[in-house]
Amino acid sequence: MKAHDGMYIGGAWRPAAGPDVIEVVNPADEQVIATVPAGTAEDVDAAVRAARAAFPARAATPPAERAARLAALRDVLQARKDEIAETVTAELGSPLAFSQAVHAAVPIAVAASYADLAATYAFEEKAGTSTVHHEPVGVVGAITPWNYPLHQIVAKVAPALAAGCTIVLKPAEDTPLTARLFAEAVHEAGVPAGVFNLVTGLGPVAGQALAEHPGTDMVSFTGSTAVGKRIGAIAGGAVKRVALELGGKSANVILPSADLARAVNVGVANVMSNSGQTCSAWTRMLVHRDQYDRAVELAAAAAAKYGDRIGPLVNAKQQARVRGYIEKGLAEGARLVAGGPDAPRERGYFVSPTVFADVTPEMTIAQEEIFGPVLSVLRYEDEEDALRIANGTVYGLAGAVWAGDEAEAVAFARRMDTGQVDINGGRFNPLAPFGGYKQSGVGRELGTHGLAEYLQTKSLQF
Ligand code: NAD
Numbered sequence: 215m216k217a218h219d220g221m222y223i224g225g226a227w228r229p230a231a232g233p234d235v236i237e238v239v240n241p242a243d244e245q246v247i248a249t250v251p252a253g254t255a256e257d258v259d260a261a262v263r264a265a266r267a268a269f270p271a272r273a274a275t276p277p278a279e280r281a282a283r284l285a286a287l288r289d290v291l292q293a294r295k296d297e298i299a300e301t302v303t304a305e306l307g308s309p310l311a312f313s314q315a316v317h318a319a320v321p322i323a324v325a326a327s328y329a330d331l332a333a334t335y336a337f338e339e340k341a342g343t344s345t346v347h348h349e350p351v352g353v354v355g356a357i358t359p360w361n362y363p364l365h366q367i368v369a370k371v372a373p374a375l376a377a378g379c380t381i382v383l384k385p386a387e388d389t390p391l392t393a394r395l396f397a398e399a400v401h402e403a404g405v406p407a408g409v410f411n412l413v414t415g416l417g418p419v420a421g422q423a424l425a426e427h428p429g430t431d432m433v434s435f436t437g438s439t440a441v442g443k444r445i446g447a448i449a450g451g452a453v454k455r456v457a458l459e460l461g462g463k464s465a466n467v468i469l470p471s472a473d474l475a476r477a478v479n480v481g482v483a484n485v486m487s488n489s490g491q492t493c494s495a496w497t498r499m500l501v502h503r504d505q506y507d508r509a510v511e512l513a514a515a516a517a518a519k520y521g522d523r524i525g526p527l528v529n530a531k532q533q534a535r536v537r538g539y540i541e542k543g544l545a546e547g548a549r550l551v552a553g554g555p556d557a558p559r560e561r562g563y564f565v566s567p568t569v570f571a572d573v574t575p576e577m578t579i580a581q582e583e584i585f586g587p588v589l590s591v592l593r594y595e596d597e598e599d600a601l602r603i604a605n606g607t608v609y610g611l612a613g614a615v616w617a618g619d620e621a622e623a624v625a626f627a628r629r630m631d632t633g634q635v636d637i638n639g640g641r642f643n644p645l646a647p648f649g650g651y652k653q654s655g656v657g658r659e660l661g662t663h664g665l666a667e668y669l670q671t672k673s674l675q676f
Contacts (some may be wrong), residue, residue: 216248221257221414222397224264225407229571231256234607236387236414239308241526241563248305250390251270253415255423261411262429265353265380273350278378281332282626286403287372288325295322298395302363304523305389307526307563308488320642321368324660328645332376332667341521343676348669350378351455352431355424357417357445358393359437360528360583361491367396367661368458369648370434371410377668382411384421384551386437388528390414390485417441422448431455434667436493439583439609439653456658456665459493459649461583462611465604466496469597471618472638478509478547479496479638481614482589486567489525490587494612494634494648498573498580499591500600502509506593510551510571515592517552517567524587526563533563536586543570543579548590575603583609597626603632610651614640633658 217235220227230251238248245392251257291298298321299313308317318618337348338509356372358366367383374381385393397412399617404665413420421441425448432455466484468477478499527533529546540555553568563588573580573590575645580590594600604613610632615622620637627635647663649655657667 215246215652218248218394221251221253221261221372222394222401222410222412223261224411225401226531227490228260231260235392236416237484238388238391238531240304241528243265243561244257244563250394253413253420254382257413257415257420258420258423258427261382261413262353262355262424262427264408264411266429267383268406269353269380272380272406272623273411275378276400276589277332277335277337280378281329282330282371283403283405284325284332284375287399287405288322288329289397290402291322291325294395294399294460295319298364298392300393301391302389305391306360306528307365307432309523309525312487312525312538317364320362320644321364323644325372327661328372328376328665331565331662335376335662337614337667341673342391344673345595345676347672349672351381351668351670353429354379354381354668355427355433356381356383357421357424357433357435357437358383358385360388361493362489363389363392364396365435367393368436368510369664370436371400373659373665374434374668375405375409376389376665379432379668380409382413382424383413384413384424387414387416397582399660417543419493425449428452432457432668435459442655457659458655459657459659460655461609462493462650462654463581463607463609464494464612464614465498465500465584465630466614467500467600467616468502469511469600469617469622469626471622472616473503474509475512475618476639478512478517482513482569484614485589486517486524486587489527489565490555490658491528491532491585496612496614497589499589500603501591502594503595506591510591512571513569513589514551517569517589520567520587524567526562527562527565527586530563532585533557533565533585536565536584539579539582539586540568540583540588542589543573543577546577548573548577548579551588575606581607601626601629608653609655611642611649612636640654
């Protein structure tokens with residue numbers, strides 16, 4: 215057990231204002247592995263002041279210099295990738311191979327993309343007789359969740375750094391060690407003092423203080439829709455810029471011409487990876503009635519294969535919540551074909567990979583975000599029915615379409631009310647804008663669209 219001190223503020227680790235700490239628990243064995251300070255409004259205030267003080271010089275820094283710092287940050291993350299993967303595994307519980315391949319590797323790719331974009335983005339353009347300057351928004355309060363602990367941080371901090379903003383980060387209480395490691399990496403990369411600051415703490419205390427602080431010009435939040443609505447209201451009340459990346463309930467639409475086995479297997483893998491704790495996971499699989507029984511069989515077999523290879527959920531509360539949803543699915547008449555509500559191990563917050571068949575669109579498990587390894591397989595009659603079901607939730611974050619012909623899949627995807635769709639499997643692209651339609655959010659992350667969130671325009675007329 216390691217007791218960590220301090221907050222990273224103004225380029226140095228400083229003692230926290232109060233004595234309270236947050237215990238960090240390894241969800242695989244329920245052991246407390248560390249403590250970090252639970253920041254208060256006073257810590258947040260010190261961090262925002264440091265960010266404010268650093269802003270004028272930062273905003274005046276040439277893009278080439280910002281690009282050089284981002285390239286250095288990418289290199290530090292690369293050099294420390296094993297430590298990152300081990301830290302994520304220790305506090306989130308994901309299997310080490312997944313932590314290496316995704317939790318450590320993706321943020322390196324995203325940091326690299328912003329090193330390139332900072333160097334090449336048109337921060338100045340012509341519009342008729344005017345010159346338009348794209349200037350940094352100011353001090354950004356970034357609030358992140360635990361499910362992809364480093365990715366969610368880098369997806370905010372890297373574009374904010376590229377834009378010339380200064381930042382105060384409040385990471386999730388379950389995964390503060392990854393955030394501390396990131397602060398060390400920023401320091402090592404030579405980012406000037408005060409440009410990036412870290413305050414660990416509880417959401418309703420430190421998170422709320424950051425969102426409400428009059429010294430922040432923007433709040434960038436990733437997390438639940440419930441908290442996102444509050445953050446949006448706070449930002450609206452103060453006329454601050456806001457970006458919200460919220461929940462999802464994405465549809466995986468398998469059209470009759472698709473390679474059914476591949477679509478089902480990739481679909482199950484998508485839901486089970488990270489133990490189902492992925493906002494963009496395709497948790498509703500939509501299959502034509504003629505192929506339904508075969509798809510259910512394939513999905514049950516694929517889920518059973520995961521068995522012991524799946525990691526735990528992040529904490530006891532999340533485990534109880536997911537098991538509650540499985541009970542609810544049973545109570546509402548869905549047919550369990552893999553997994554179930556019983557905890558598969560005595561220790562650790564594990565939930566078995568679970569598949570429900572005969573799920574109808576209005577059931578709770580087809581409407582609400584479960585955030586665990588639970589897949590619902592729904593039957594559709596024809597394409598219009600599939601579209602109605604796919605679009606029939608309050609969310610619109612991601613999705614997938616499978617068809618024999620790419621053009622057929624694209625035509626369907628264009629009618630989906632969602633921010634990102636993978637065609638016949640797709641591939642992760644760090645330059646593709648990511649974000650939600652409807653209650654899945656406001657704004658976009660990644661690529662040039664993610665950078666634009668942190669910029670405001672000034673036009674000069676001649
Ligand atoms: P959460 O909303 O409980 O917490 C997210 C962050 O907000 C944490 O840092 C938390 O401390 C903070 N917070 C909590 N209450 C707050 C308050 N009153 N004021 C300010 N900050 C507060 O979400 P979570 O359980 O950590 O994460 C899971 C959720 O995140 C899921 O709903 C998931 O879909 C969503 N998510 C969305 C995306 C996306 O890009 N759209 C990505 C990952 C996760």
